[in-house]
Structure formats: C-alpha cells, structure tokens
Amino acid sequence: MGEEMRNKQIVLSNYVKGSLRESNMSLKESTISSEIPNGAVLVKNLYLSCDPYLIGRMKNIEGYFAGPFKLGYPISGYGVSKVLNSSHTDYKKGDLIWGITGWEEYTLIKDLTGVFKINDTDVPLSYYTGLLGMAGMTAYVGFFELCSPKKGETVFISAASGAVGQLVGQFAKLTGCYVVGSAGSKEKVDLLKNKFGFDEAFNYKEEQDYNAALKRYFPDGIDIYFENVGGKLLEAVLDNMRLHGRIAVCGMISQYELEQPEGVHNLFNLISKRIRMEGFIVFDYYHLYPKFLEMVLPLIKEDKITYVEDVAEGLESAPSALVGLFSGRNVGKQVVVVARE
Amino acid sequence: MGEEMRNKQIVLSNYVKGSLRESNMSLKESTISSEIPNGAVLVKNLYLSCDPYLIGRMKNIEGYFAGPFKLGYPISGYGVSKVLNSSHTDYKKGDLIWGITGWEEYTLIKDLTGVFKINDTDVPLSYYTGLLGMAGMTAYVGFFELCSPKKGETVFISAASGAVGQLVGQFAKLTGCYVVGSAGSKEKVDLLKNKFGFDEAFNYKEEQDYNAALKRYFPDGIDIYFENVGGKLLEAVLDNMRLHGRIAVCGMISQYELEQPEGVHNLFNLISKRIRMEGFIVFDYYHLYPKFLEMVLPLIKEDKITYVEDVAEGLESAPSALVGLFSGRNVGKQVVVVARE
Known part of the structure; x- marks a missing residue:
C-alpha cells in the first residue's frame, strides 16, 4: 500500500461560455497515492504552461482538435515535472521531463507518449514550458x-x-x-x-x-x-x-x-x-524535436536567442494567469511555478 | 499600305458596379489594317472563352491580379484564332493558336508571350478555349x-x-x-x-x-x-x-x-x-502545359474524358453569354463562336 500524499489541484468547475473567468476553475484539496500501476510514472510538477489553446478544451464543444476537459478534474496542459517514482523502463526517479501533465502538485502519468526527457539542464528549467517546449x-x-x-x-x-x-x-x-x-x-x-x-x-x-x-x-x-x-x-x-x-x-x-x-x-x-x-x-511535428534542439540550444548558449517569461508564483495563481492571457496581461511567455525543485 | 478590314468589336462601355449587365458592353464597328508591325501577328478570331475572372477586369478597381480594361476598347480574354499574317518568326499564315486575344473579329497580337500554337487538331478546336486551354x-x-x-x-x-x-x-x-x-x-x-x-x-x-x-x-x-x-x-x-x-x-x-x-x-x-x-x-503554371497535354490528349482520344460546352453563336452574343455565367445560365463551358474557320 502506497502512502497518500496531499495534492492541491486546479479543477475545471464549469465550462467556459464566452469569456474565460477565474470562476471557471477552482482549487481543490485532494490526495494521491504514491503507489503506481505498471508503465506509469508519478511526478512532482514544477512549472506549468499557460497556453491560449486551453480555452478550447474548457468549452463543452465538439470539433476542437482535442476533446473537452471533464468537470471536477484538473486542467491538463504542458508542464515540466520531476519523476518521483517510476514503473516505466525509460524513466527513473529524479528524471526531469516535459509534456502533458495536470494542474496539480503531483500527477500520475499513465500515457507517456508525447513526454520528453530533459537532458540539457544548462538552461532555465522553465524554458521547457516555452522556448524549449x-x-x-x-x-x-x-x-x-x-x-x-x-x-x-x-x-x-x-x-x-x-x-x-x-x-x-x-x-x-x-x-x-x-x-x-x-x-x-x-x-x-x-x-x-x-x-x-x-x-x-x-x-x-x-x-x-x-x-x-x-x-x-x-x-x-x-x-x-x-x-x-x-x-x-x-x-x-x-x-x-x-x-x-x-x-x-x-x-x-x-x-x-x-x-x-x-x-x-x-x-x-x-x-x-x-x-x-x-x-x-x-x-504533428514532434518528430522534429531533436532537430529543433540541435539548432536552438547553441543559439541560447551563444546568447543569439533570448526569451522573456512572465512568472506567476504558486499553483493558486494559475487561474488568474490563464485568464490574463486573453486580455494580454502577460508580458512574454506565461509560466506558473508550482515548485522550483 | 495595308488594306483596311471591317472589324466588329465588343467593347467595355462602362465599368461594372455590383452585377455585370449586358449594357456594360457594346458592339462597335471598327476597322483594322492588314499591315502589321515587326514581331506581331494578325489573327482572325474563331472561338472566344467566357470566364468568370473577366468581371474583375471590368471593374475599375486596383489590386486584382490584372489591371482594369480600358473603356471603349475591346474586352480581351482567351480565344482560339487563326493567323492571317505574321511578322513573327515562330508563326506563319494559317497557324492556329490559343491565348489572349480581343473580343472582335480580327486582332493584332503584339505580345505573343502566353500564346500557344495548336499542334493537335484531331479534337474540336473550341476545346482550346476550355478543356485544352x-x-x-x-x-x-x-x-x-x-x-x-x-x-x-x-x-x-x-x-x-x-x-x-x-x-x-x-x-x-x-x-x-x-x-x-x-x-x-x-x-x-x-x-x-x-x-x-x-x-x-x-x-x-x-x-x-x-x-x-x-x-x-x-x-x-x-x-x-x-x-x-x-x-x-x-x-x-x-x-x-x-x-x-x-x-x-x-x-x-x-x-x-x-x-x-x-x-x-x-x-x-x-x-x-x-x-x-x-x-x-x-x-504561373503554363510551363506545365506540355506535360498536361501529354496526359490529357490520349484521355480524350480514348473517350476517358468528356467535355460539355455551351456554345453561343456570333460575336454579338458574347455579352449575354458572359452575363449568363453569373446566374449559371450556361451548361458546361461557355464558348462564343465568332467564326468556324
């Protein structure tokens, strides 16, 4: 039997109609088991990405490129996470990854397609929610x-x-x-x-x-x-x-x-x-990711590319940060820090 | 001194505003000299093509892919013509051509870019206003x-x-x-x-x-x-x-x-x-014309492709034929016969 951990979450509490409001989301205190099924990883979420496309999944509509989120469940989106426990052969405790995760402190990721392992940590980790993601x-x-x-x-x-x-x-x-x-x-x-x-x-x-x-x-x-x-x-x-x-x-x-x-x-x-x-x-183009990294990592290290992030502190700030995108309140890439390590 | 020939023309008499009407065009009795400048050809027009794009050049507007026609001058558009007299080394009397010509009985074509010589006459000549044009x-x-x-x-x-x-x-x-x-x-x-x-x-x-x-x-x-x-x-x-x-x-x-x-x-x-x-x-794609002919001529001859034309008789019928395109009065490709040979 695994240990139960406290897990704060940002859940979708009602579908968006017209404008996105903070009240479409709410903070929920939940728990998560440290025990994990075969082939899954349990991660601690570090940085979450606020992306405009998320609003499409927060509406109860058909025909968007991805289906609507379920009410009462955490928003899911891109983030940078640290592996706490793994039963997947490709991942081990301590690995850093980026890909689709939950808007919560800890997430059990069962489907690891579209998850990328972070090999280069010479750059700010948050870049993997944006510039390098x-x-x-x-x-x-x-x-x-x-x-x-x-x-x-x-x-x-x-x-x-x-x-x-x-x-x-x-x-x-x-x-x-x-x-x-x-x-x-x-x-x-x-x-x-x-x-x-x-x-x-x-x-x-x-x-x-x-x-x-x-x-x-x-x-x-x-x-x-x-x-x-x-x-x-x-x-x-x-x-x-x-x-x-x-x-x-x-x-x-x-x-x-x-x-x-x-x-x-x-x-x-x-x-x-x-x-x-x-x-x-x-x-549709993630097969080009290695080619992209090969081009962009040197450019970052040689200071030929710069990147501006707008960092919101704490999971609780995520709804307001997401809402801010649509009025352009953010300056640069909107990131939410859940934890720094 | 060349001989002067009678030349009936369909000219643009006023620019189109909103719907195209026959009254935007008029029949004009003109003359044309049989004498021609160097590098030009004098042609007898046989078939004219009614194409929807023409309306864009009959409006007095900027930004269309080709400029507006001049008032009082014949409409110009695609047609099939016979060379009556040539001072261009690539063309001789009796040649059949298709390309941009005037809505008139005879046209002096000075610019022969975009004019194609018709080599295959085993098919109806009018096809070069449509299927083969x-x-x-x-x-x-x-x-x-x-x-x-x-x-x-x-x-x-x-x-x-x-x-x-x-x-x-x-x-x-x-x-x-x-x-x-x-x-x-x-x-x-x-x-x-x-x-x-x-x-x-x-x-x-x-x-x-x-x-x-x-x-x-x-x-x-x-x-x-x-x-x-x-x-x-x-x-x-x-x-x-x-x-x-x-x-x-x-x-x-x-x-x-x-x-x-x-x-x-x-x-x-x-x-x-x-x-x-x-x-x-x-x-932009006329360089592919030979490749196109290579594909399509055999298909026509083997009856694997068929083509329906709506044929209006006489230059005088051209304005009404063109107007008819916009209400869909034509059944198939709208052609105007000016002369059959």
Missing part, C-alpha cells in the same frame, strides 16, 4: 516548415511578444528577414524592438486602421504572416500580402472568447495574390 | 499540383459542371477518389452523375442547409475541396473538412457581384484540422 517547436515548425522563409523577405507577426511570437521574430531576424510585430502595450512594443531585435513594432490598440498601420511598415507588402490573432487584423493582413505570400495559421486569440467569430471578407486575396494559408498543430 | 490547365494544376490527391480520398467540387469543375471531377475519378459536385440545376446535376461520372451531385439551390447537404454526402468529411464559389458554401465546407484537408482556391463566383463579399467566420478550422488553403492563378 511546445511554444518553441510551434515557432520553429510554423516559420521554417510552413513558410519556407528566404533572406530579405518581409515578415509580420501578431501577438509578437507572446510565447511563440517572440521566437518567430528572432528566427526571422536570424534568417535575414525584415520583421515587424504587433502587440498590445508600449512595454511590449519596446521589448520587441529593444530586446528581441524586431525592425519595427506597433501597439495595435493605438491603431485606428490596421490597414494603414501595415502599409506604413510594409509599403511593398508582406511575404510571410505568422498568424496568432485572427479577425480584423487577418483581414488587414490579407489586403497587404504580396504575391506568393505564406500565412502560417497558429492561433486566433482575438476570436476565442467571442460567441460568433468575426467574418473575414477578403479571402479573394488568396487567389489574386496566390497566397498559401496553412493551419497547423505542433503535435 | 486555360480551364483544363486550371483543373490540372489546382487538383494535381495543389491538392496532391491520393486514391480513396474524398473530393468536393463546387460549380462542378462548369468549364473547370467538370474536369476536376473526371481527374478525381481517374485518380480513384470519391467525388461529389454541386451545381445550380437538375440538368447540371444529371450531367455530373450521368455524363461526368461523379459519385454524387446536388443542386445547391434546393438545399436549405449546406452543412446538412455536405454531411449527407460526406459522413466522414472532405479531404479535398476544389473551390469555385466562396461565401456560405466555403463556410459549410470548412466545417466538414477532414484532418489535413486541402483546399485549392480557384474562384469565388458567388462573391464577384456583391458590393461587400460575405464574411467567412470559421477559419479556425484551418488550425484544428490542419488545413492547407491555397489560391492560385494558372498563368
């Missing part, structure tokens, strides 16, 4: 695999200071592109220009006319758009794309809390400008 | 190059009995796909099923709910959508696409006469289903 792979796949960027091309990134956008911009600069980002505050715009090395950046909240803003920064048009936002900004981008432009559709955060998403009226641009617009989900 | 290449490029079809995949084609759609359907059947088309009359639906060999077809005018119609014919979803229509039908298709679906965006005929195109509200499907949506213009 799902967000980093998303930036890498969306930019390099889908957009086939070439030196000298013009790149626009929305939600550019976020977990993914800040990396896309740096990848684009390393490729020799001209890079402009949009974000929602002066502080973020400063980050884009001064910390991430974007050529230009603007605060979309200060622009009356997105079309005019894009024309100002892209007088000759946009070759590559990394789409994180959707709606009216996408419409303005379509009008400013160049011939043979490419759009990697990564997210549409402006739309997730709307009852009825905004309509995009100018898709004819796809034809007249021969644009390729492609949606993707990073799960 | 721009429409055929459009079907070929959009289906094979953009959609990478595989045997057993499900294919939906809108405006399926038109110049392009009827061929896409036959290419898809030859590839071993399950093929459904939509069209706007019982007669066209019958053609799709009984002449072109589509597995299923429906009359969109009889469907209250496009979503329900698509679910009926594609209970497991659509792998490939060949888009000719846009608007509400595109929205319904997006909701019924399968994972990793591909959409070749060829046209959006339902939108061309609207002052404000309809909004598409469910582009999030691009992400959740990892859909690639790509617009194209056949002009």
Whole structure:
C-alpha cells in the first residue's frame, strides 16, 4: 500500500461560455497515492504552461482538435515535472521531463507518449514550458516548415511578444528577414524592438486602421504572416500580402472568447495574390524535436536567442494567469511555478 | 499600305458596379489594317472563352491580379484564332493558336508571350478555349499540383459542371477518389452523375442547409475541396473538412457581384484540422502545359474524358453569354463562336 500524499489541484468547475473567468476553475484539496500501476510514472510538477489553446478544451464543444476537459478534474496542459517514482523502463526517479501533465502538485502519468526527457539542464528549467517546449517547436515548425522563409523577405507577426511570437521574430531576424510585430502595450512594443531585435513594432490598440498601420511598415507588402490573432487584423493582413505570400495559421486569440467569430471578407486575396494559408498543430511535428534542439540550444548558449517569461508564483495563481492571457496581461511567455525543485 | 478590314468589336462601355449587365458592353464597328508591325501577328478570331475572372477586369478597381480594361476598347480574354499574317518568326499564315486575344473579329497580337500554337487538331478546336486551354490547365494544376490527391480520398467540387469543375471531377475519378459536385440545376446535376461520372451531385439551390447537404454526402468529411464559389458554401465546407484537408482556391463566383463579399467566420478550422488553403492563378503554371497535354490528349482520344460546352453563336452574343455565367445560365463551358474557320 502506497502512502497518500496531499495534492492541491486546479479543477475545471464549469465550462467556459464566452469569456474565460477565474470562476471557471477552482482549487481543490485532494490526495494521491504514491503507489503506481505498471508503465506509469508519478511526478512532482514544477512549472506549468499557460497556453491560449486551453480555452478550447474548457468549452463543452465538439470539433476542437482535442476533446473537452471533464468537470471536477484538473486542467491538463504542458508542464515540466520531476519523476518521483517510476514503473516505466525509460524513466527513473529524479528524471526531469516535459509534456502533458495536470494542474496539480503531483500527477500520475499513465500515457507517456508525447513526454520528453530533459537532458540539457544548462538552461532555465522553465524554458521547457516555452522556448524549449511546445511554444518553441510551434515557432520553429510554423516559420521554417510552413513558410519556407528566404533572406530579405518581409515578415509580420501578431501577438509578437507572446510565447511563440517572440521566437518567430528572432528566427526571422536570424534568417535575414525584415520583421515587424504587433502587440498590445508600449512595454511590449519596446521589448520587441529593444530586446528581441524586431525592425519595427506597433501597439495595435493605438491603431485606428490596421490597414494603414501595415502599409506604413510594409509599403511593398508582406511575404510571410505568422498568424496568432485572427479577425480584423487577418483581414488587414490579407489586403497587404504580396504575391506568393505564406500565412502560417497558429492561433486566433482575438476570436476565442467571442460567441460568433468575426467574418473575414477578403479571402479573394488568396487567389489574386496566390497566397498559401496553412493551419497547423505542433503535435504533428514532434518528430522534429531533436532537430529543433540541435539548432536552438547553441543559439541560447551563444546568447543569439533570448526569451522573456512572465512568472506567476504558486499553483493558486494559475487561474488568474490563464485568464490574463486573453486580455494580454502577460508580458512574454506565461509560466506558473508550482515548485522550483 | 495595308488594306483596311471591317472589324466588329465588343467593347467595355462602362465599368461594372455590383452585377455585370449586358449594357456594360457594346458592339462597335471598327476597322483594322492588314499591315502589321515587326514581331506581331494578325489573327482572325474563331472561338472566344467566357470566364468568370473577366468581371474583375471590368471593374475599375486596383489590386486584382490584372489591371482594369480600358473603356471603349475591346474586352480581351482567351480565344482560339487563326493567323492571317505574321511578322513573327515562330508563326506563319494559317497557324492556329490559343491565348489572349480581343473580343472582335480580327486582332493584332503584339505580345505573343502566353500564346500557344495548336499542334493537335484531331479534337474540336473550341476545346482550346476550355478543356485544352486555360480551364483544363486550371483543373490540372489546382487538383494535381495543389491538392496532391491520393486514391480513396474524398473530393468536393463546387460549380462542378462548369468549364473547370467538370474536369476536376473526371481527374478525381481517374485518380480513384470519391467525388461529389454541386451545381445550380437538375440538368447540371444529371450531367455530373450521368455524363461526368461523379459519385454524387446536388443542386445547391434546393438545399436549405449546406452543412446538412455536405454531411449527407460526406459522413466522414472532405479531404479535398476544389473551390469555385466562396461565401456560405466555403463556410459549410470548412466545417466538414477532414484532418489535413486541402483546399485549392480557384474562384469565388458567388462573391464577384456583391458590393461587400460575405464574411467567412470559421477559419479556425484551418488550425484544428490542419488545413492547407491555397489560391492560385494558372498563368504561373503554363510551363506545365506540355506535360498536361501529354496526359490529357490520349484521355480524350480514348473517350476517358468528356467535355460539355455551351456554345453561343456570333460575336454579338458574347455579352449575354458572359452575363449568363453569373446566374449559371450556361451548361458546361461557355464558348462564343465568332467564326468556324
């Protein structure tokens, strides 16, 4: 018989309708057994990742790429964890891993597909929730695999200071592109220009006319758009794309809390400008993770890539941190620290 | 001094606003000299092609893939012509060609880029306005190059009995796909099923709910959508696409006469289903024309591909024939016969 441990959890208490609120989640005191079935691992969660896609699983809807969460159960999402006990041959006590875990202190992980062992600990461990995890792979796949960027091309990134956008911009600069980002505050715009090395950046909240803003920064048009936002900004981008432009559709955060998403009226641009617009989900590309690490780890160590995180302290702060994503309260990748070791 | 010949023309008399009307065009009696500058050819026009894209050049707008026509000048578009006189080394009197020509009896063609010499006359000459011309290449490029079809995949084609759609359907059947088309009359639906060999077809005018119609014919979803229509039908298709679906965006005929195109509200499907949506213009792919002919000429001669044309007699009938495209009055490829030889 295993020992019972106290286990605080953030559970989904009611499905999201319209806007996400902290009251959709609640803190629950539970227990977990240290005894584990064959092939499973028991982990202590260290860092949790707040990702916009989670809202889709917090709605009681069909047709999202992953099914809805069950009411009363912990939110599950990406995190960095330490193995406390393992009955799986590939993992042993003390191993660090990243992958899907629970929003709780301890999680029993039965299905280890999509879990990655962390071999390189020369970098901040929290990076495996972002730069070296799902967000980093998303930036890498969306930019390099889908957009086939070439030196000298013009790149626009929305939600550019976020977990993914800040990396896309740096990848684009390393490729020799001209890079402009949009974000929602002066502080973020400063980050884009001064910390991430974007050529230009603007605060979309200060622009009356997105079309005019894009024309100002892209007088000759946009070759590559990394789409994180959707709606009216996408419409303005379509009008400013160049011939043979490419759009990697990564997210549409402006739309997730709307009852009825905004309509995009100018898709004819796809034809007249021969644009390729492609949606993707990073799960389909994890076979490229070793190749990604090979590229990005040296860049981090040589200080050629930087990463900004917004760190919320304690599991209790997770609901508020997640809610903050949708109003853009976070500056950089939103991480929750459950424990530091 | 060359001889002056009478030359009837269909000219653009005023720019299109909203719907195309016959009164946007008028018949003009003009003359043309038989003398020609160096490098040009004088042709007698035999067949003219009515194509939906023409409406874009009949509006006084910027940003279309080709500029607006000039008022008072003949409409220019695809046609089949006979060379009457040539000062270009590649062409001689009597040659048959297809490419961009004028909506008139005789045209002086100064720029011969994009003009193709017709070598195979074992097939109806009018086919070079459609099956063996721009429409055929459009079907070929959009289906094979953009959609990478595989045997057993499900294919939906809108405006399926038109110049392009009827061929896409036959290419898809030859590839071993399950093929459904939509069209706007019982007669066209019958053609799709009984002449072109589509597995299923429906009359969109009889469907209250496009979503329900698509679910009926594609209970497991659509792998490939060949888009000719846009608007509400595109929205319904997006909701019924399968994972990793591909959409070749060829046209959006339902939108061309609207002052404000309809909004598409469910582009999030691009992400959740990892859909690639790509617009194209056949002009970019004419280097594949020989490869296309190599495939399609034997198929025609072995009766493995059939083609339906709607033939309007006489240059005077061209305006009405073009207008008819937008209400779907034509059955099959709309051709205008100016002269038979």
